Amino acid sequence: MLIVANGQSARLVDFDRIKAPIIAVNGAIDWLPRADLWFPLDMSEENRQRFDRQRPAVKYIACGEPGHVRRVSHRGAEPADKSSPEWWRWRWSANLGLSEDPGAIHTGNSAYGALGLAYHMRPKRIVLCGVDADDQPRIDGKMTRSLAHLSMLFESALPQLRGAGIEVVNASPWSRVTCFPKIDPAKVPEWII
Numbered sequence: 705m706l707i708v709a710n711g712q713s714a715r716l717v718d719f720d721r722i723k724a725p726i727i728a729v730n731g732a733i734d735w736l737p738r739a740d741l742w743f744p745l746d747m748s749e750e751n752r753q754r755f756d757r758q759r760p761a762v763k764y765i766a767c768g769e770p771g772h773v774r775r776v777s778h779r780g781a782e783p784a785d786k787s788s789p790e791w792w793r794w795r796w797s798a799n800l801g802l803s804e805d806p807g808a809i810h811t812g813n814s815a816y817g818a819l820g821l822a823y824h825m826r827p828k829r830i831v832l833c834g835v836d837a838d839d840q841p842r843i844d845g846k847m848t849r850s851l852a853h854l855s856m857l858f859e860s861a862l863p864q865l866r867g868a869g870i871e872v873v874n875a876s877p878w879s880r881v882t883c884f885p886k887i888d889p890a891k892v893p894e895w896i897i
Contacts, residue, residue: 705827706896707835708732708739709815710842713876714834716889724896725827727818731844732834733759741765745809745817765821773809773821787852800860816857819872823864830872831892837880851880859883 706722708714709729719726719737728739733754742764744751751766758764766772802820803810809820815835822830834843837854841847858881865872873887873895887895 705822705825705829706831706833706892707815707818707822708736709818709832709834709836710844711834711836711838711876711879712840712843713836713878713889714843716877717833717875717892718890721893722896723893724829724831727822728762729814729818729834730754731842731846733762735843741821743767743814743818743821745811745814767809767817773807800857802861802864804864812857813851813854816854816861819858819861823861823868823870826868827870829896830870831887831896832872832874832876832879832881832884833889833892834876835874835879835881836876838878855881855883 705724706726707729708726710731714732725740726736726738727741727743728736730744730751733739733742739759739762742754742762745767747755747766747769755764755766755769801810802823806824809817811817815832819830837851862883872884874881874884875887875889875892877886877889
């Protein structure tokens with residue numbers, strides 16, 4: 705299974721050669737040649753428009769929409785250091801770890817939420833594509849807000865992923881999410897078979 709976000713590194717993967725299921729995160733659905741699922745953690749105006757004009761043969765799973773998965777968030781005391789990953793985790797009300805409830809997804813970031821969705825499906829292998837977690841413009845040209853907390857979120861999922869026997873690799877050569885082994889983007893089609 706592939707989780708495809710909007711980071712520039714996603715351009716390095718030949719999606720036309722991929723046979724495995726693909727979860728498109730947010731705007732990745734706009735440019736991917738094929739997707740099986742579309743997942744946003746939040747229904748921004750752009751995501752609402754995507755939800756309203758669905759592509760054929762793509763299952764749309766939107767947090768908080770009736771009949772879809774629900775968001776599970778957590779917000780404790782505000783950390784003092786507003787530049788820290790902990791503050792950004794607090795700002796986005798992010799939950800560490802993955803939800804064990806198949807009807808729920810932990811909040812924090814849409815790519816992380818997509819990992820939670822994939823975890824519920826129990827694939828043997830997952831490739832992260834375009835999960836750069838950097839401050840560069842996304843494929844759609846837009847800038848992202850701080851993703852300083854992203855590495856912390858993905859790392860918090862390691863025990864559950866290992867326990868479920870799910871192998872995860874990251875196809876972004878420059879991703880700031882460093883808890884998963886890196887894979888050469890050119891080798892993704894063969895690895896994910």
